Amino acid sequence: MERAIRFYKNAKHEWYADIPEWGGAIEDLQMVEGADELLNWIAAAENExxxxxxxxxxxxxxxxxxxxxxxxxxxxxxxxxxxxxxxEFKNHKIWLCHVTEFVFKQLPEKIYFKEINKY
Structure with missing residues (x-):
C-alpha cells in the first residue's frame, strides 16, 4: 500500500501528520520521539x-x-x-504511534518513504 502524507509544523514548531479521515484527537497526529527530528532533516528550513x-x-x-x-x-x-x-549512517530511533496502524491497516515490518512534491 502506498500513501502520500503531508506533514506540517504548527505555530509552536511541532510537527503533525495531515490525515483528514482520522477521527481521533489531533494530539494523536503529533510527530514525536524522533519522528519530529527526521521531518526537520527532510524539510530543512520549510514548515511542511x-x-x-x-x-x-x-x-x-x-x-x-x-x-x-x-x-x-x-x-x-x-x-x-x-x-x-x-x-549517511544515522542509526536513528523513531516511535510511530497507533495512527500508523490506522493508515497501513497493520504495523508494517518496514516502511519505505521518500519526499515528493518538492518545489
Whole structure:
C-alpha cells in the first residue's frame, strides 16, 4: 500500500501528520520521539513536506525497520530504526504511534518513504 502524507509544523514548531479521515484527537497526529527530528532533516528550513510512504519497496526510498511493537500501555504503535538517511549512517530511533496502524491497516515490518512534491 502506498500513501502520500503531508506533514506540517504548527505555530509552536511541532510537527503533525495531515490525515483528514482520522477521527481521533489531533494530539494523536503529533510527530514525536524522533519522528519530529527526521521531518526537520527532510524539510530543512520549510514548515511542511509531503512523503510517499509504503509498506512495499518503492524506488529511491529510505527505509524504517520495525524493532519493537509497543503494547497499548506503552503508547502502542512501534519503534522503528532508520539506519541510513540519504546514504549517511544515522542509526536513528523513531516511535510511530497507533495512527500508523490506522493508515497501513497493520504495523508494517518496514516502511519505505521518500519526499515528493518538492518545489
Amino acid at each position: 513536506c509531503t512523503l510517499l510512504m509504503a509498506d512495499e519497496p518503492i524506488e529511491n526510498a529510505e527505509i524504517l525497520d520495525l524493532v519493537y511493537a509497543r503494547e497499548e500501555n506503552l503508547g502502542g504503535g512501534g519503534d522503528y530504526l532508520l539506519e541510513t538517511f540519504r546514504k
